[in-house]
Amino acid sequence: PVLQNVELLTKLLQLNQAPELTTDESDEDTDDMADELGVPADPIDPQEIYDLIAHISDPEHPLTLGQLAVVNLKDIEVHDEGYKDRMAEVIVKITPTITHCSLATLIGLGIRVRLERALPARFRITIFVKEGSHQSENQVNKQLNDKERVAAACENDQLLGVISKMLSTCK
């Protein structure tokens, strides 16, 4: 506790000095006091991730990814300390309904878009097809985790339309 108080004091002193980093129009989110003082908020846990993605609709079935067991709570891994200024990681393994499912990439992309929109910037998101569940695992995995391809896909109106439809059942 003593150590923590010293840290708090240092942080408080730093707060009183003008921050140097953002010299221009700092339109960053206004941090709440607790976060500024280095007290973590509640870390995000696998259940919260599951709740974010389980209600995504399957692109070809009238069911959700949760109902189809494409996403499962036990296949979600989260590393998060809750600090806004530290990196965190989420890893989601998906199980496509059939091994040659050509829509695996689309499903993975839908999950990624959902998580990128819902999670704070500190999260690095990795999406894998579960081992043995897909014929071209490596190819799908590489594509789903290529930042540039994902960014370009998100500028494709047609694709974005399909994804919006998949995400429309999310709360």
Next chain:
Amino acid sequence: MPIQLAKSLKLHRDKVWSIDCSNGMLATGSTDRSVKIIDASQYKLLDELDNTVHKKAVRSVAWRPNSYVLAAGSFDSTISIWNREGEEEMDNSWEMELLAIIEGHENEVKSVAWSHDGAYLASCSRDKSVWIWESDEMGEEYECISVLQEHSQDVKHVVWHPYLQLLASSSYDDTIRIWREYDDDWESAAVLNGHEGTVWSSDFEKSETQLRICSGSDDASVKVWKYVRDDEEEQQEWICEATLPAVHTRAVYSVSWSEDGHIASAGSDGKLVIYREAQPGQWKIVDQQELCHGVHEVNVAKWIKINGKTMLATGGDDGYINLWNWDTSSTSNKNN
């Protein structure tokens, strides 16, 4: 003196993908489809290019050497060419006018680069090809003189040698290819195999005595490759001379080789790392900066020169350009 933030500029509303610097002028490209021109010595925004020209993200920007001509490559599959209007008037007003739009790639253009003499423009795309373009004097007409199709996947990045007519391309197929001019055409001179993931970028050493290139990959490593020999009419032989000390924990998106021999790397883990060659082929980390764009990913790190002073420029997913001071002379007595 350790790496120190000199200036942080919020220039874009979305990811900054690319930075290039020439004559102290910074150009930046972003997902927000805009290109900004900044006077780096005064941190002053000079111009914002018409952001209706590109229909998608501007992925790459490059100044033509010794000019105010700028190329911008976009996910909309085109390349735009710009020039400073009224340059000869020598007044302080800056306005970039559109000179040309180059079409040819089937889909996203990922990178553009001018050869050292400005004679050629290279571009690459998700369509797996590298194109080499030649322009007229005015820079208004562009003719494709070669389409290089040996990569088996997206080509992520192209870079020219600082003195030679030698081009390197980095790819999603995990390799780097070296290209050379041969009999009025261009050909693959070597394939550099060794990375275990997409190669995101590479940069040549600025040396007149030896030929080397560094590369950064999705496998989180930075490697240095060395040209060994070139048998007549054979492929050039290159070897992987070094894998730099492992410090990145995620994809390395950008590498840059300074004129005085330092390599800088940055990527998904938000770290900016500087390495120096302690012994030939043996590299040490001399400095690093964590979270150099907060918790955001860093897409580009580049050594730049402003009024004769070497600095580092980084661009991140937060829409910021950060400029870093780093005293290169301090490394000789550090971490030895």
